[in-house]
Amino acid sequence: MSASTAPVVRRRSPAGGLLRWESLLVVALAGLVVLGNALSPFFLTAGNFANLLSALMEVAIMALPMTLVIIAGEIDLSVESMAGLASSLLGFLWMNGVPLWLAIPLVLLVGALGGLLNGLLIARGGLPSLVVTLGTLALFRGMALIVLGPDGVSDFPTAFTAFGFGSVPGTLIPWPFVVFVAMAIVLAIVLHRTWIGRQVYAIGQNSGAARYSGVRVARVKISLFVLSGLVSALAGIILTARLNTARADAGTGLTLTVVTIVLLGGVNIFGGSGTIPGVVLAVLVIAVMQNALRLASVTVQVQAIALGLLLILSVVIPTSAHQAKSAFDRARAGRPPPAGSVGQGERSSPTKEEEQG
Amino acid sequence: MPDPVVAMPNATRGRGSWLSAVARQRELSLLAIMFVLGGMVSIAAPQFLTSSNLSQVAVQASIIAVAAVGEALVILTRNVDLSVEATIGLVAYAVARLLELKAVSPIEAMVIGVALGLVLGLVNGAVITLFKVPSIVATLGTLSIFRGIDYLVAGSHQVPVAGLPGNFTSASSGSFLGLPIFVVIAFVIVLVGSALMRSTRFGRQLYAVGSNPEAAAVLGIRSRLVVFTAFALCGMLAGVAGVMWVIEYGTINGTAATGVVLSVVAAVVVGGVNIFGGSGSLAGAAIGALFLGFIANALILVGLSQFWLQAIYGLVILGAVSADALILRRVQQATIEQRAR
Numbered sequence: 001m002s003a004s005t006a007p008v009v010r011r012r013s014p015a016g017g018l019l020r021w022e023s024l025l026v027v028a029l030a031g032l033v034v035l036g037n038a039l040s041p042f043f044l045t046a047g048n049f050a051n052l053l054s055a056l057m058e059v060a061i062m063a064l065p066m067t068l069v070i071i072a073g074e075i076d077l078s079v080e081s082m083a084g085l086a087s088s089l090l091g092f093l094w095m096n097g098v099p100l101w102l103a104i105p106l107v108l109l110v111g112a113l114g115g116l117l118n119g120l121l122i123a124r125g126g127l128p129s130l131v132v133t134l135g136t137l138a139l140f141r142g143m144a145l146i147v148l149g150p151d152g153v154s155d156f157p158t159a160f161t162a163f164g165f166g167s168v169p170g171t172l173i174p175w176p177f178v179v180f181v182a183m184a185i186v187l188a189i190v191l192h193r194t195w196i197g198r199q200v201y202a203i204g205q206n207s208g209a210a211r212y213s214g215v216r217v218a219r220v221k222i223s224l225f226v227l228s229g230l231v232s233a234l235a236g237i238i239l240t241a242r243l244n245t246a247r248a249d250a251g252t253g254l255t256l257t258v259v260t261i262v263l264l265g266g267v268n269i270f271g272g273s274g275t276i277p278g279v280v281l282a283v284l285v286i287a288v289m290q291n292a293l294r295l296a297s298v299t300v301q302v303q304a305i306a307l308g309l310l311l312i313l314s315v316v317i318p319t320s321a322h323q324a325k326s327a328f329d330r331a332r333a334g335r336p337p338p339a340g341s342v343g344q345g346e347r348s349s350p351t352k353e354e355e356q357g
Numbered sequence: 358m359p360d361p362v363v364a365m366p367n368a369t370r371g372r373g374s375w376l377s378a379v380a381r382q383r384e385l386s387l388l389a390i391m392f393v394l395g396g397m398v399s400i401a402a403p404q405f406l407t408s409s410n411l412s413q414v415a416v417q418a419s420i421i422a423v424a425a426v427g428e429a430l431v432i433l434t435r436n437v438d439l440s441v442e443a444t445i446g447l448v449a450y451a452v453a454r455l456l457e458l459k460a461v462s463p464i465e466a467m468v469i470g471v472a473l474g475l476v477l478g479l480v481n482g483a484v485i486t487l488f489k490v491p492s493i494v495a496t497l498g499t500l501s502i503f504r505g506i507d508y509l510v511a512g513s514h515q516v517p518v519a520g521l522p523g524n525f526t527s528a529s530s531g532s533f534l535g536l537p538i539f540v541v542i543a544f545v546i547v548l549v550g551s552a553l554m555r556s557t558r559f560g561r562q563l564y565a566v567g568s569n570p571e572a573a574a575v576l577g578i579r580s581r582l583v584v585f586t587a588f589a590l591c592g593m594l595a596g597v598a599g600v601m602w603v604i605e606y607g608t609i610n611g612t613a614a615t616g617v618v619l620s621v622v623a624a625v626v627v628g629g630v631n632i633f634g635g636s637g638s639l640a641g642a643a644i645g646a647l648f649l650g651f652i653a654n655a656l657i658l659v660g661l662s663q664f665w666l667q668a669i670y671g672l673v674i675l676g677a678v679s680a681d682a683l684i685l686r687r688v689q690q691a692t693i694e695q696r697a698r
Contacts, residue, residue: 075493121675121679125679125682126682127678127679127682128632128633128678130437130493130632131622131626131632131674131678132675132678134619134622134623134674135623135671135672135674135675135678136671136675137619137671138619138623138667138668138670138671138674139667139668139670139671139672139675140671141667141668141671142664142665142666142667142668142669142670142671143668145664145665145667145668146662146664146665146668149662149664248664256497256500256501259494259497260498263494269491269493269494270491299508301504301505301508301509301611302505302508302509303505304501304502304504304505304508305501305502305505305506305509306505307501308497308498308499308500308501308502308505309498309502311494311497311498311501312484312488312490312494312495312498312499315488315490315491315494315495316484316488316490319488319489319490320488
């Protein structure tokens with residue numbers, strides 16, 4: 001990405017413009033690859049890389065629309081349940097004799113409709129996305145359970161399952177990775193090179209100002225949630241194909257990984273900044289980290305600790321770096337701190353009473 | 358989002374009057390709905406109105422209610438704590454395991470459990486206020502970290518009921534003044550909490566920080582300290598809920614209380630606590646928990662499969678938050694009309 005693409009929307013670089021967040025991610029990625037190589041001689045083989053990528057593709061695919069949703073200042077916690085609903089619905093339709101060429105578009109349609117429900121409640125109803133998508137997180141999972149119950153469906157045709165864990169003929173590149181790359185390129189162009197992307201950033205930075213500048217805020221937000229629902233359903237279909245099983249509890253707990261990838265990719269949780277290339281790098285970092293941990297025989301459950309720490313650090317590091325930098329700048333310029341930079345109410349002449357309280 | 362606490366008193370007359378009454382009496386309207394529904398359910402399923410069924414509903418709801426009171430404190434400050442279920446789970450496993458190893462007495466185990474909850478709450482508070490991490494990110498992270506520690510410590514081990522002292526697990530069936538002891542505990546926590554919120558400086562500061570952070574700062578309220586304290590208390594109450602969890606369910610492994618955060622946040626939202634902070638009551642959160650437990654029980658008794666529960670919970674959350682927004686909008690409109698007159 002050249003510097004001219006998104007002039008005002010880049011994350012404030014932590015160390016005086018020398019280091020961008022994406023550069024830090026590249027360094028982290030290189031460090032992890034060296035570490036993984038030290039852990040196992042199989043780490044740097046093409047087969048291992050194909051494995052580590054395909055294990056993360058559903059999450060990576062869901063992270064792309066989530067990037068846009070978070071840049072627009074909202075969040076979608078319901079993605080994992082939509083993936084589960086898609087898996088469950090696909091299994092139910094297939095079990096009842098609906099051919100896949102019809103079942104898959106139907107499932108995708110349900111995904112888009114679920115996203116539309118989120119979008120309408122949030123953008124037209126003015127409700128907080130955190131609560132709405134927490135509600136649909138339960139609702140979609142509940143619908144998945146109602147549709148399929150506790151059973152699994154697993155007699156899918158080989159052509160379908162090959163899409164899940166097969167690779168492009170003659171290479172080791174998994175099919176889901178091709179889907180991810182194609183989608184990343186399209187969304188990167190839309191976000192960084194078109195007026196649509198600029199509207200998304202504008203909404204995230206100042207939704208009121210965007211509206212007065214003629215951006216149809218509600219319409220853009222609804223479209224983003226529809227995209228998120230649609231892509232989550234696609235991820236559910238890919239998950240079903242890869243595991244050759246449709247289950248109502250498919251995808252449970254994936255939202256955490258999706259949000260971690262997006263924030264690690266340098267997207268601001270409050271909206272207004274972030275890039276697709278950053279998120280793609282974060283996907284690679286997480287894939288390599290999970291693979292290295294697995295090679296070190298750390299169980300999947302315990303890997304959650306690393307993921308949680310990473311999520312918190314991805315916010316702490318840039319914030320602290322920025323604070324340290326502005327403190328340094330102030331010290332060098334010999335100026336007193338600007339009024340707004342100090343936590344208000346702490347330094348603003350507290351009386352004795354409040355000191356005690 | 359304007360503060361409904363400020364907006365409502367102006368709307369006592371006019372079009373918004375009955376709506377504002379409903380909005381202010383969320384606790385009473387929930388209880389009224391429960392009475393009406395309860396009457397209908399008891400016709401369809403007579404076993405609903407038996408004292409054993411009702412007390413079981415109340416006992417299990419009290420666990421969620423205690424956690425919901427803590428969550429309400431946090432949500433009142435415009436934050437959210439998604440890690441409560443991991444705190445409950447980790448505390449429950451720690452208490453059960455210590456008792457199984459006969460390392461401590463039941464009383465000591467309870468104290469350790471509550472203290473562990475407090476420590477986990479302090480961790481959340483520190484990450485959020487010292488490092489300025491938004492609470493949703495921080496607690497999504499600690500949700501995963503605390504649960505990971507739980508798995509790490511527990512492994513595939515499961516503490517069976519038989520591993521716990523007999524008088525420990527029978528405590529949930531004990532009663533005090535004819536009420537199940539858990540209900541009394543939840544009631545006391547709500548009562549003490551409400552008194553603190555009403556009559557102490559901390560309580561008023563909590564509402565001030567949640568309803569208008571800038572104004573609170575101008576008044577000299579140390580908002581970071583208030584938020585920190587709210588998270589610490591939330592962790593401590595989750596610790597209490599974790600101890601109650603062991604007493605009620607007995608068999609504990611590393612996955613205890615998975616998914617409970619949904620019930621806790623749902624209880625708070627249904628109980629009328631504004632998700633944008635600044636308004637709502639602790640009693641509302643506790644009654645919200647009772648309401649959800651009641652709905653779940655009623656649905657199962659009228660023959661709905663438990664697979665429906667999660668979908669119904671989702672609908673209840675969406676319904677409650679939509680109702681809040683609708684009422685608020687009507688009340689504001691009525692206020693504007695009234696002022697124009």
